[in-house]
Amino acid sequence: MCTPAEIYRERLLDHNENPRNAGRLPDPDRSLEEENPNCGDTLRFDIALTDDGDSIDDIRFESDSCAITRASASMLTEELQGEPVQRAFEIDREEMIEDILQVEISPMRRRCALFPRQVAQRALEE
Known part of the structure; x- marks a missing residue:
């Protein structure tokens, strides 16, 4: 039987290998690509808003x-799809760490796990 930690690790691996909502939108209302200066990861979000914005x-x-950034971005898109801005x-x-990722992340890897949240927020600030 799997422990909760093992289940959550498997979920993280699944989102890395089979990311949800990956790709680009044809005409996004918001779009932003950034590079994480700590590690060189690049991440782009395209966001379409409802008519009322x-x-x-x-x-x-x-x-x-890296795997953590990609999995975190995938999980974040599932969390935000259809939600108010x-x-x-x-x-x-x-x-972001405890409820969305639901897996213990080392202090060094927290930057990777939090990077998608930062990019999505900045994209929506525009």
Whole structure:
């Protein structure tokens, strides 16, 4: 029988190998690509908003990154799909790690896990 930690690690690996919402949107309302200066990972988010601009209608990402960044971006897109824009700004560092990723991340790898949250928030600030 798998422990909860093993299940969550498997989930992280699955999102890395089979990322959800990967790719680009044809005409995004918001788009931003950034490079993580700590490691060189690149990440791009394309976001389509609802007609009133209050909610995320669709969100996609592309990355040239490590497994943790890619998995984190995939999980974040699932969390934000169909949610009010404000939801992206409510996700703090601890929620990103504890509730969305649900796996213990070493202090050195936390930057990778949090990078997608930062890029998505900056894309929505525009």
